[in-house]
Amino acid sequence: MQIDRPQTLVAHEPRNPGLPLDMGWVRRVQANTSAIERRAASLPGRRSVKKDWQAAWLCRAVSLIDLTTLAGDDTEGRVRRLCAKARQPVSPDLLDKLGMQGLTVGAVCVYHDMVPAAVAALRGSGLPVAAVSTGFPAGLSPFPLRIAEIGESVAAGAQEIDIVISRRHVLSGDWQALYDEMRQMREACGVAHVKAILATGELGTLRNVARASLVCMMGGADFIKTSTGKEGVNATLPVTLTMLRAIRDYHDATGIRVGYKPAGGISKAKDALNYLALVKDELGDRWLRPDLLRFGASSLLGDIERQLEHHVTGAYSASWRHALA
Numbered sequence: 001m002q003i004d005r006p007q008t009l010v011a012h013e014p015r016n017p018g019l020p021l022d023m024g025w026v027r028r029v030q031a032n033t034s035a036i037e038r039r040a041a042s043l044p045g046r047r048s049v050k051k052d053w054q055a056a057w058l059c060r061a062v063s064l065i066d067l068t069t070l071a072g073d074d075t076e077g078r079v080r081r082l083c084a085k086a087r088q089p090v091s092p093d094l095l096d097k098l099g100m101q102g103l104t105v106g107a108v109c110v111y112h113d114m115v116p117a118a119v120a121a122l123r124g125s126g127l128p129v130a131a132v133s134t135g136f137p138a139g140l141s142p143f144p145l146r147i148a149e150i151g152e153s154v155a156a157g158a159q160e161i162d163i164v165i166s167r168r169h170v171l172s173g174d175w176q177a178l179y180d181e182m183r184q185m186r187e188a189c190g191v192a193h194v195k196a197i198l199a200t201g202e203l204g205t206l207r208n209v210a211r212a213s214l215v216c217m218m219g220g221a222d223f224i225k226t227s228t229g230k231e232g233v234n235a236t237l238p239v240t241l242t243m244l245r246a247i248r249d250y251h252d253a254t255g256i257r258v259g260y261k262p263a264g265g266i267s268k269a270k271d272a273l274n275y276l277a278l279v280k281d282e283l284g285d286r287w288l289r290p291d292l293l294r295f296g297a298s299s300l301l302g303d304i305e306r307q308l309e310h311h312v313t314g315a316y317s318a319s320w321r322h323a324l325a
């Protein structure tokens with residue numbers, strides 16, 4: 001089995017150029033919270049893939065990971081080890097027994113200061129470096145500094161920029177301010193693709209999540225992403241359902257496919273399978289590729305590797321054998 005390589009993010013899907021802000025559309029957006037929560041609650045376990053199918057889905061999930069380290073004690077050494085893992089996320093003998101080849105993660109995601117180390121460590125692999133930017137995680141540094149930070153990360157070689165939005169624009173219903181911010185950030189990214197982190201755990205309601213998703217897409221986001229991983233509540237299935245439906249509506253209206261990145265707290269293989277099933281149900285198979293779907297995760301890969309090893313050998317290995325960096 002050949003896995004789609006992450007370069008497809010750059011090569012295949014046309015970028016989202018955005019739209020003028022359409023306040024009528026934004027105001028029409030609603031979210032039926034109880035229906036969304038009911039549907040999300042019915043998901044885990046409902047659609048279970050087994051045996052070889054499960055292994056194939058787990059390998060697909062590996063190819064979609066933005067392998068992440070975003071810690072205050074990050075070092076170049078840790079980033080280099082993470083990049084080595086990104087190039088070869090599953091051990092060659094395991095991959096061989098699974099009959100697969102060419103498996104890498106989707107990208108490596110780091111703070112700005114770690115971009116040069118990641119770029120050097122990934123040289124020749126075709127794997128992009130994603131930088132979290134714009135005063136991550138709170139997004140509260142002065143706006144010109146946030147814009148300058150994007151430029152520096154791009155100049156250092158980041159091909160993808162994960163920006164954080166100003167939550168206050170959403171909480172105060174200032175959609176024009178959110179749109180203007182998104183537009184300027186998108187412009188500052190230039191050729192680098194931009195993922196807009198909504199920090200959904202801080203947006204109050206699912207209706208706010210749906211409206212913020214739409215406004216960021218109108219502002220030109222290539223991806224919308226749930227969380228920084230630093231909020232009290234990060235990626236959830238109800239938030240995912242809300243954002244996927246916003247992506248579907250945007251596609252129905254414009255023909256443009258915007259990507260989705262759930263992030264924060266996704267650490268188990270079975271969680272990844274639930275997200276994959278939901279994306280497949282709501283958006284279809286086209287969204288199950290690295291140019292339209294990523295998992296922002298620092299520890300998911302280790303659990304997936306353990307599950308794949310169990311699939312091949314029938315035994316679970318200790319988690320320390322699958323250290324990430």
Ligand SMILES: O=C[C@H](O)COP(=O)(O)O
Nearest residue numbers: 228229264265296297298
């Ligand atoms: O964007 C990625 C997240 O920060 C990763 O969160 P995590 O450490 O909970 O997996």
